[in-house]
Amino acid sequence: MIINHNLMANNALRNMNINSNNAANAMQKLSSGLRINSAADDAAGLAISEKMRGQINGLNQASSNAQDGISLVQTAEGALNETTSILQRMRTLSVQSSxxxxxxxxxxxxxxxxxxxxxxxxxxxxxxxxxxxTLLNGNLAAGTVAQGTKLASVNTTIGATATGGDAVGFDSYSFSSDMTLSTNLGDITIAKGNYTESDLATAITNAAKAAGGKTTLAVTFASNILTVTDGAGVGTALSINSGAVTVSANDTALNDYVNGGISAGTVDNTNAAANADQGKNALEVKSGSDTLTVSTGNVAAQTVNVADGVYSGAQLAKAINTGIANNAQLKGNATATFNAATNKLTMASTDDSSITVKDDGASTLSQTAGYTTSADLTATDTTTALLTNLEDGDKNVFGLKAGSVITINGNINGSAVTPKTLTVTDTSTVADLAQSVASALNLATSSVSIDAKEGTINIVGQDGTANAISDVKLTADDGTADKNPLTLFNNKFSSMNETQQAQDTHVDSSLVFQIGANEGQTMKVDINKMDVEALSLSSVDISTQQGAETATSVIDNATAAVSSERAKLGAFQNRLEHTINNLGTSSENLTSAESRIRDVDMAAEMSEYSKNNILSQAAQAMLAQANTQPQQVLQLLR
Structure with missing residues (x-):
């Protein structure tokens, strides 16, 4: 037995300390609710838990960011809701003023x-x-990089009408119903539709061949003259009949007649229906080639003078009557009448005598009951239409007169071009306007075209940012010192419909919402400029009936633009709401995973604490017993 070292006491003390420490750790976990209270508890688990906590906190903040984003979007959309209400009121006023x-x-x-x-x-x-x-002033607009240029005007009919009229020279022709030609091969039919001179010649050629004509047959139509040949140049393959007149191959005396391009002795289309679009078709008079002579039973052939220009059917009749009234011999002996319901122009003598209408060098048609032609063959020569005669689809005259000044503005690659002006003269044409637009935008004249059927000006430029054309605007004033604006013209040309490839080039100012816990997890929200200029409302003027009518369509376009912007903002809001839902789900699942790593299992830890507490008490008892062992040595020393 030894007394210097009480090994049993040391062992009991060691175990008691271990148990006490374990019990203390268990008590710490039970009191904190955490399995990991320090890195020593679980070094790897602590690292994983802290990373998860960073994600969870980031997701929660991202959800808050998205909520703030929704509030911003709702603010902008709410403001645009009021803008829509204002536009509705403006439209009501424009309709009232109309x-x-x-x-x-x-x-x-x-x-x-x-x-x-x-x-x-x-x-x-x-x-x-x-x-x-500031949300709606353009400061938050998305950045764009133009990759091409194409702009189209809005609601503008270019092929308009003038005053007066006679024989016509056309660039294109249209039939409102199938047209029948009486030929030596029998009746042949030309399908209704729109034709160029070349297309019409091809259609006649194909129809004649189908009816039994020679395979070498060829019909050409140029400068309003129809020529028929076969491969050998002998004109026996086809003849086209009209009344008592027969026109055979190689006969070049076929200039177009009045009202719609019916060629005397060329086309028999008495079975064709009237053309419902007569008011939108332009009839062109060219000096030198279009001279009208009229004779009756009482009056020898007289020349009826009609000025060069582009005319509708009604204006053509009016011009012919003016020419007759100015002729001393014909005055009171002949009358031209246009019937809008049937779209026919009739010429008759007042004494019902035979009346003869002749275009210089052309065939002659005589009718005792007067001369009547159908207006089914119609056309529009848009390039030679006079600017002073332009009107919209509702026949409201644009108001351009000699001396009016048209100013052309636009941007190239986001920078404003030097404004180009065109001073209108009595002879200024649509082609002159197209050339001025091309010049202002540094384009070839061929890049600016007029579509009479659609009533649009189309501008096509080169690809690439450096050539990007945008914000093209045409405005006109009366040319006086006061520069009184021509409201109708300006309303029609106040905005151009830009294609996706023709947007402005500018720096991206979109808002960036941080809607994720990590770098790059963002969402862009852009809000376009929504002021009067951006909505093309600057020229809206309802102080006149005509201005009010045109303002209605301009306001409709502005309303559509605001509605589109509101729809975009609504889509942003919906996306943010979905984002919030997703962030909440991710945060919940990560919190659950982090809890399993960091939180203590109270039941298991309580069992552990009870075990260590009991062991600690047992160790204390054993330590007391071990401490009594040296007392036994005293018995040996007595």
């Missing part, structure tokens, strides 16, 4: 309200803010 029960003073009062409404649209655009950020 009604001729309103006086000029009434319209001026309505325009005063429109002016205030436009100012309010600007105020909303420039003052709507969220956390000091």
């Amino acid at each position: 009604n001729d029960t309103a006086t000029d003073d009434d319209r001026k009062a309505m325009q005063t309200e429109v002016g205030q409404l436009k100012s309010e649209i600007d105020r909303i655009a420039n003052t709507t803010q969220f956390n000091t950020k």
Whole structure:
């Protein structure tokens, strides 16, 4: 037995300390609720847990960010809702002003309200803010890089009409119903539709061949002259009959006749229906080739003078009557009448005697009951239409006169071009306007075209950012010192429909919402400029009946633009709401995973604590017993 070292006591003490430490650790876990209270508890688990906590906190903040984003979007959309209400009121006023029960003073009062409404649209655009950020002034617009250029005008009929008229020279022809030609091969039919001179010649050729004509047959049609040949140059393959007149191959005396391009002795289309589009078709008179002579039973052939220009059917009849009235021999002996319902122009003598109508060098048709031609063969020569005769699809004249000044503005690669002006003369044509637009935009003349059927100006440029054309605007004034604007023209040309490839080039100012826990997990939200200029409302003027009518379509376009922007903002809001739902789910699942790593299992840890506590008490008892062992040595020393 030894007394210097009480090994049993040391062993009991060691175990007691272990048990006490284990019990203390268990008590710490039970009191904190955490399995990992320090890195020593689980070094790897602590690292994983802290990374998860970072993700969870990031997801929770991203959800909050998305909520803030929704609030911003709702602010912008709410402001645009009021802009829509303003536009609806403006449209109501324009429709009210269009009604001729309103006086000029009434319209001026309505325009005063429109002016205030436009100012309010600007105020909303420039003052709507969220956390000091202005939302609708273009500061938050998306960046764009133009890759091409193509612009189209809106609601503009270029192939308009003038005053007066005679024989016509056309670039294109149209039939409102199938046309029948009486030929030596029998009746042949040309399908209704639109034709160029070349297309019409081809259609006649194919129809004649199908009816039994020679395979070498060829019909050509150029400069309003029809020529028929076969491969050998002998004109026996086809003849086209009209009444008592027969026109055979190689007969070049076939200039177009009045009202719609019916060629005397060329086309028998008495079975064709009237053309419902007569008011939109232009008839062109060319000096030198179109001279009308009229004779009756009482009057020898007289020349009826009609000025060069582009005319409708009604204006053609009016011009012919003016020419007859100015002729001393014909005055009171002949009359031209245009029937809009049937689209036919009739010429008759007042004494019902035979009347002869002749185009210089052409065949002659005589009719005792008067000369009548159908207007089914019609056309529009858009390049030679006079600017002073332009009108919209509702026949409202644009108001361009000699001395009017058209100003052309636009951007190339985001920079404004030097404005180009065109001073209108009595002879200025659509082709002159196209050339001026091309010049202003540094384009070839061929890059600017007129589509009479659609009533549009099309501008096509080169690909690439450096050549990007945008914000093209045409405005006109009366050319006086006051520069009084031509409201109808300006309304029609106040905005151009840009294609996707022809947007402005500018820096991206979109908002970036952090909607994820990590770098790059963002969402862009852009809000376009929504002021009067951006909505092309600057030229809206309802102080006149004509201006009010055209303003309605301009306001409709603006309303559509605002509605489109609101729809985009609504889509952003919906996306953010889905984002919030997803962030919540991710945060919940990560929290669950982190809890399993970091949180203590209270039941298991309580069992562990109870075990260690009991062991600690047992160790204390054994330590007491071990401490009594040295007392036994005293018995040996007695």
